[in-house]
Structure formats: structure tokens, C-alpha cells
Amino acid sequence: MVAPPADDADVPRYWRELGLPGLVDVHVHFLPERVQAKVWSYFAHAEEHYGTAWPITYAASVEERLAVLDRLGVRAFSTLPYPHRPGMAAWLNDWSSEFADAHPQVLRSATFYPEPQAPAYVAEALDRGVQVFKVHVQVGAFDPRDPLLDPVWGRLAETGTPVVIHCGSGPLAGExxxxxxxxxxxxxxxxxxxxxxxxxxxEYREFLDLAERFERVHLDTTMFATDFTERLMPFDPADLPRLAALREKVLLGSDFPAIPYPYAHQLAALDRLGLGEEWLRAVLWHNGARLFSIEA
Ligand SMILES: [Zn+2]
Known part of the structure; x- marks a missing residue:
């Protein structure tokens, strides 16, 4: 039995003992300086928004954050930009593209918003080799079925490009x-x-339904099963067998850097679900590596 990581320094020991070459994290954020500062000041007032404090464990410079991920052994990670208003996505995509150019371990990330320009800048992002899109339904405050997005979804259904979509009602519900x-x-x-x-x-149960029903619907583990989340939005252990059966469709996500606990805790939280080492190997490495064609 491989022991869960005690702290961040112990994480490489953990994935090595599981027999993995590292970790693939589908849910990491790197944002332009100004946007990042705004997000962090929002979390500084988390008490007002979420009714709980949300201290950011990794509020450090870009270089330091990259170094942390490197030490943890996160071999590939997204940067997941997202706009909260029109006219912002194309600019975020340009920034993300430059960031990915400078850092080969980055999964090329982009976003979109319901606006007339969306099909054009999404096409441009695909031409630049974008590997993953991010959509945030609550922050963006739009209906994913907005007719302006229909051509975008149609195109992405054809290309099969993964879209990480924050669409559950936690930690905040939206319209x-x-x-x-x-x-x-x-x-x-x-x-x-x-x-x-x-x-x-x-809404864990309803989204498990969708992952079971639709062949290409995956789930990411971002903040899932941590002490923090279990206190606010507990998962019903009766659904664990369904999560076990969805092994090939669950991907490691963390929300680094804006997490109120050390990275190692996310891994330990998944470990203590008791779904076994095969499940952990699939989730921590193999599923992401397959989806994004990462070589070991
Ligand atoms: Zn996130």
C-alpha cells in the first residue's frame, strides 16, 4: 500500500511509488497580472461571497508558482483563462498563447464568451493549437445554450477539443x-x-448521470473530497461505486494556485476515497496523458 503524501515535499515520492512519471493537472490557472490580482482580492473577501475564509496557499510570483508545480512533478497543466464580460476573451487568449509559448509544460488554453466574435477567435485559437478551453458559467453569467455559442459548440464537438466547464452551483450558484x-x-x-x-x-449526482450518459463527458477532481469542500458541499459516499466505475473519465484538477490548503491535501483527499491504486493511476496521470497526448 502506497501511503498518501504527508506534504508537498512528499508528493514526488507518492506518484513514484504509484509507478507514475508525474502528474497531469487539467485545472490550473495562470492569468495576466491584472486579472490575477483581481481574482485574489476577490478571495481576500471570501467571507462575504462564500461565507467562509479562503486563504490562497500559493499567492506567489509566476516564477515561484511554476517552480512549485515543477517540484510537485506536475508534468503538464492548463492555464484556464475565463472572462467575466464581453470583449475580454480574445485578449486573454493572446496572453495565454504567449504564456504557453514560453513554457512547454503548459497545455495551450483558451476561452470564449457569448459574443458575435466568438466563432472567429475560437477558430484562431484552434489554428494556434489550443488543447483545452475553459468556460465559467457562474462568473460569465451566461446560459451555455446561448445561440451566439451554438456555432462554437458545433465546431468543438467536431474537433473534440476538451472544454473544462465550471457549471455546477458550487461554491456559488448562478442563474x-x-x-x-x-x-x-x-x-x-x-x-x-x-x-x-x-x-x-x-450537484455531484446529476453530473455523474451526464458522465455516464454521454460518451465524452469527463469530470475533474478540482477541490473535490478535500476537508474544505466536504465541510461545505459533502459528497454522498453512496455514489462512490459510480465514481469508481467512471475511472477512465475522471481527471486530476486542483485549482492551483487559489486553493485554501496545500496541493498534497488534494491528492491525499482522492487517496482516502479508497477507490484503489488503479483508479488513482488513471486519474492522476493516464487519463490526462491520453486526452492531451502527453508522453511519459
Ligand atoms: Zn478554477
Whole structure:
């Protein structure tokens, strides 16, 4: 039995003993300085928004954050930009593209928003080799079924490019969060390669349904099963067998750097689910490596 990591310094020992070459993390954020500062000041007032404090463990410079991921052994990670208003996505995509150019371990990330320009800048992002898109339904405050996005979803269903989508109602509900809009989107575009962020918290059960029903719907583990999340949005252990059965569709995500606990805790939280080492190997490395063609 491989012991879970005691702290961040112990993480490489953990994946090595599991027989893995490292970790693939589908849910990491790197944002332009100004945007990053705004996000962090929002978390500084987390008490008002979430009713709980949210100290950011890794609020450090870009270089330091890259060094932390490197020491942890995160061999590939996304940067997941997301806009909260129109006119912002194309600029975020340009920034993300430059960031990926400078850092080969980065999964080329981009985003979009319901606006007339979306099909054009999404096409441009695909031409630049984007590997993953991010959509945030609550922050963006739009319905994923917005007709302006229909051509974008159609294109992404064809290309099969993964889209990490924060669509559950946790930690904050929005007008368009929850399983219903997503079910409508998938009924229209059943081939979409979606990665449901945070395992759809707190609507875990309904999003497990979607992952079981639609061939290319995945789930990411971002903040899932941690002490922090279990306190606010507990997962019903009765659904663990379903999570075990979805082994090939669950991807490691962390939300680094804006997490209120050390990275090692996310891994230990997944470990203590008791789903076994095969499940952990699939989630921590193999599924992400397959989805993004990462060589060991
Ligand atoms: Zn996130």
C-alpha cells in the first residue's frame, strides 16, 4: 500500500511509488497580472461571497508558482483563462498563447464568451493549437445554450477539443448553473468533449448521470473530497461505486494556485476515497496523458 503524501515535499515520492512519471493537472490557472490580482482580492473577501475564509496557499510570483508545480512533478497543466464580460476573451487568449509559448509544460488554453466574435477567435485559437478551453458559467453569467455559442459548440464537438466547464452551483450558484442547461447543451451537441469542473459540485449526482450518459463527458477532481469542500458541499459516499466505475473519465484538477490548503491535501483527499491504486493511476496521470497526448 502506497501511503498518501504527508506534504508537498512528499508528493514526488507518492506518484513514484504509484509507478507514475508525474502528474497531469487539467485545472490550473495562470492569468495576466491584472486579472490575477483581481481574482485574489476577490478571495481576500471570501467571507462575504462564500461565507467562509479562503486563504490562497500559493499567492506567489509566476516564477515561484511554476517552480512549485515543477517540484510537485506536475508534468503538464492548463492555464484556464475565463472572462467575466464581453470583449475580454480574445485578449486573454493572446496572453495565454504567449504564456504557453514560453513554457512547454503548459497545455495551450483558451476561452470564449457569448459574443458575435466568438466563432472567429475560437477558430484562431484552434489554428494556434489550443488543447483545452475553459468556460465559467457562474462568473460569465451566461446560459451555455446561448445561440451566439451554438456555432462554437458545433465546431468543438467536431474537433473534440476538451472544454473544462465550471457549471455546477458550487461554491456559488448562478442563474445558469446546475445540470439542466448542460443537459440541454449535450442533447444538442452530444459529441462535446466536456470536462465538468469540480465534479459538478454540489450537484455531484446529476453530473455523474451526464458522465455516464454521454460518451465524452469527463469530470475533474478540482477541490473535490478535500476537508474544505466536504465541510461545505459533502459528497454522498453512496455514489462512490459510480465514481469508481467512471475511472477512465475522471481527471486530476486542483485549482492551483487559489486553493485554501496545500496541493498534497488534494491528492491525499482522492487517496482516502479508497477507490484503489488503479483508479488513482488513471486519474492522476493516464487519463490526462491520453486526452492531451502527453508522453511519459
Ligand atoms: Zn478554477
Amino acid at each position: 445558469h448553473t446546475g445540470p439542466e442547461p448542460m443537459e440541454g447543451l449535450l442533447d444538442r451537441h452530444p459529441r462535446l468533449q466536456l470536462v465538468i469542473a469540480h465534479l459538478g459540485m454540489p
